[in-house]
Amino acid sequence: xxxxxxxxxxxxxxxxxxxxxxxxxxxxxxxxxxxxxxxxxxxxxxxxxxxxxxxxxxxxxxxxxxxxxxxxxxxxxxxxxxxxxxxxxxxxxxxxxxxxxxxxxxxxxxxx
Numbered sequence: 001x002x003x004x005x006x007x008x009x010x011x012x013x014x015x016x017x018x019x020x021x022x023x024x025x026x027x028x029x030x031x032x033x034x035x036x037x038x039x040x041x042x043x044x045x046x047x048x049x050x051x052x053x054x055x056x057x058x059x060x061x062x063x064x065x066x067x068x069x070x071x072x073x074x075x076x077x078x079x080x081x082x083x084x085x086x087x088x089x090x091x092x093x094x095x096x097x098x099x100x101x102x103x104x105x106x107x108x109x110x111x112x
Contacts, residue, residue, distance in 0.1 A: 003064040003107070004047075006057055010075035019082055028056025037089050044093045047105045064107050072110040 008026055013019045020035040029043050030053055046052035047065045059065040067090065076083045094104035
């Protein structure tokens with residue numbers, strides 16, 4: 001399966017504000033991004049649909065984008081709520097797509 005790899009430096013994430021700052025900057029979320037997890041899910045659901053205008057980074061149609069979380073060990077210990085949100089909301093992105101007959105679009109990889 002063809003896809004894209006995008007790294008997030010989790011050492012830059014210290015709270016919800018920096019979480020949304022980092023993801024918005026890396027993925028190029030639109031100016032109207034709501035800076036909450038519902039908005040995050042909306043943006044990430046369209047990773048293979050550039051025509052939606054929800055991100056500037058895309059994977060090929062029906063491809064998978066791998067989200068590599070760098071510095072994950074420390075991040076998971078310091079910010080368990082943020083860590084859980086990434087895991088749960090990534091799973092929801094895939095469930096949402098599968099529920100309407102589309103393939104999963106998001107995979108997660110960890111790096112220390």
